Amino acid sequence: MPATRTLPSPEAVDLIELTRELAGKELAPRVAEAEAEEQFPREVFRTLGRAGLLSLPYPEEYGGGGQPYEIYLQVLEEIAAVWSSVAVGVSVHALSCYALAAFGTEEQKKEWLPDLLGGELLGAYCLSEAHAGSDPGAMRTRAVRDGDGYVLNGAKAWITHGGHADFYTIMARTSDDRSHGVSCFLVPADTPGLIADPPERKMGLTGSATATVRLENVRVPARRRIGEEGQGLAIAFAGLDRGRLGIAAVGVGLAQGALDHAVRYARERETFGRPIIDHQGLAFVLADMAAAVQSARATTLAAARLGDQGLPFGSEAAIAKLVATDNAMKVTTDAVQVLGGYGYTRDFPVERYMREAKVMQIFEGTNQIQRLIISRALKNHDRGHLRVRKQEH
CATH class of the missing domain: 2.40.110.10 (Butyryl-CoA Dehydrogenase, subunit A, domain 2)
Structure with missing residues (x-):
């Protein structure tokens, strides 16, 4: 049950469809074995790089995809719904390119950025x-x-x-x-x-x-x-605002994957003569999971749109990271509960989703640090910014 998306252009639609296709054909068949064997999937990153998915938020003149963060984060979601380790890697690669792209001289960018964004390097x-x-x-x-x-x-x-x-x-x-x-x-x-x-x-x-x-x-x-x-430190903190949005998107995608698996299981598994999704107690758990995923996605994309329009978004990025990763922990825990005893075994992927969700609350700044950032922003808050968003046709 892939996420329903409202995208601003046919190009963005094609990009999401390409990502879903690659995730289904290239990532899904490998993820279980690679995670179980603790194998680093270097060739998968080359595949994504050749498809242009490692450089989406960077300018086309240097070899990037020229996409707004609003679209890039939804691509991350689609990858994370299938393989979180790879989605985290894509986010980290984008973060590692940020200093040069945003603070490098024109000479430095022309010399090094095309190679960094070309798809072969990580x-x-x-x-x-x-x-x-x-x-x-x-x-x-x-x-x-x-x-x-x-x-x-x-x-x-x-x-x-x-x-x-x-x-x-x-x-x-x-x-x-x-x-x-x-x-x-x-x-x-x-x-x-x-x-x-x-x-x-x-x-x-x-x-x-x-x-x-x-x-x-x-x-x-x-x-x-x-x-x-x-x-x-100024370079690092500016990059971390974007990195937090990347991890927020990974958290949303991970939660979406857990929700999708739990719903499929609940439709197929029967007790007392009917699918368990028909039992209100469990159906309400799934409804709360869906609400958590949707709210995390909306919060993350709202922060991304601020950044895309050149407005401050540090506090909003912290909120998105906090909400999305806390929700991912809750949703993946509930997915294990939906599957019952099977959810606790490695025969089903939801136990892996739950283990993966935990670190989302820790890296790119722990969620306690996110609360500190948010509270400081409230203390220093003056007035909001007003800007009309251009309509896409």
Whole structure:
């Protein structure tokens, strides 16, 4: 029961149909085995890249898809409904390209962005550290100026695609100033001294490699610094607003997949002579699941539309991430309940959905951090922005 969508153009309709086709033919047959065997599906990302799905929200002049976030997030949803590990990877890749696209010089963008967006390369985003997950200002990884470059030393934790990425967007401290002492670097994966530890052994998203990335005297030319020295945290926070929307969309898609499976099961499974969906107690559970998915989708797309129109959307992105991922946890838990004992076995995918949903409440800023962002925005709120949205024809 795929989501019903209102899309602004025939191109967007074609894009969603292409994504659904690829998800059904290329992702669905592989997901169960890859997750069970903890295999990183590198070739799947190449397939999506060749279809143009890794670069949707970036300008066409640099090789991107030129799509608004409103459309890109719905593509993420469609992927996540089938394979959350891959959808998270697409979101992380988009985030890893953001610093260069938004803060790079024209020369830097022309030189590197087409390759990053071309579909063959995969990116990773290195902000968190073991002691500084929710407090990036406390990072210890340092970049010391040395002649015409920098030497980086330190370790970045919980890095999606760690050990598999082709390039890393790395935040490192260039001074002791807590707020303005971090800078951003674009580092190729084959740079000497950049080393990935073995992947973490995780509860869910086992098809997504997550590893600590160590920097041991990694020499980076100064021209690979993105933005000004000390601008790194501003770059990181601007990117995280978009990254949170990506994870919100993944949460919506994951919940949609769990809902679809639960409804199919409830239509087929019979007790007391009739399908269990006909029993009001269970039907109401499914109705609440559907309401949670729909409300999360609406909240996420509303935030995306603000960003697409150039309006501030940081608080709205935090709300979307909070609502969508909390709802995904609830919906996937209820999906297990709908299937009863079968839902607790690995013979059915809903137990995997439930395990995958948990981390959605943790990465891209824990949901406690999202509440902090939202509450601070309320404290400083002055007035809303009014803008007429152009009608699409």
